[in-house]
Amino acid sequence: MHIDPVLYQRMAAYNAWMTEKAYAAAGQLSDAERKADRGAFFRSIHSTLNHLLFADRAWMRRFTGTPYEIKGMGVDLYEHFEVLKSAHLEMCADISAFADGLTPEWLAGTLEWKGVTHPAPRSRPRWLLVTHMFNHQTHHRGQLSTLLTQAGQDIGVTDLPFMPDLIVEHEG
Known part of the structure; x- marks a missing residue:
């Protein structure tokens, strides 16, 4: 199987763009509003x-071996x-650098790891796990967008094809 790393480079750019937008919207709220239990899976x-x-x-610990600090599932860092x-913005930069260094050969390999919450040994194709990391981000940013909207903050456009660097102004 041949996976073009350009896919993950675009997803890394999307992740950084959306993370910046999420923090800009969340930054308009008070600390108490951001930390209020809103009934979401991760509460607030x-x-x-x-x-x-x-x-x-x-995921980046598994992919790169970098010893990023993590705590238990659902425990705030x-x-x-x-x-x-x-x-978080530093992590976005690290993910972009990681994506920029991906090769089809690395993606075609297999990753073996032990889970954070379930330490049984696991093994999956790397391309699948990198895809999962980006899909996971999108899933929870969807929840975050809803929480922000409910708190009165519009995160704005979230569609991948409408990232600012993809918009081409047409001459009139």
């Missing part, structure tokens, strides 16, 4: 942002919003 906007960072770090935001 703040905890959902933490979970996104947790999962990215867990950071209590302070600005610290969380900074760490």
Whole structure:
């Protein structure tokens, strides 16, 4: 199987764009509003942002061997919003650098790992796991977008084809 790394480079750019938009919208709320239990899977906007960072770090540890700090599933990595935001944006940059270095050969290989919550040994194709990392981000950002909308914050356009760097102005 041949997977073109350009797919993951685009998804990394999308992840960075959407993460910036999510933090811009969340930054309009008070700390109490961000941390309010809204009945979501990870309770709050703040905890959902933490979970996104947790999962990215867990996968990137497996992919790169970088010892990113992670805690248990559902345990916030950071209590302070600005610290969380900074760490998350750094992770976006690391994911972009990772995607820029991917090769079809690496993607065609197999990754063996032990899970964070279920430590049994596992093995899957790397391309599948990288795809999962980006799909997981999109899944939880959908939840986050809903939580932000319910809190009165419009995250704006979220569609991949309408990323600013893909918009071509047509001469009139």
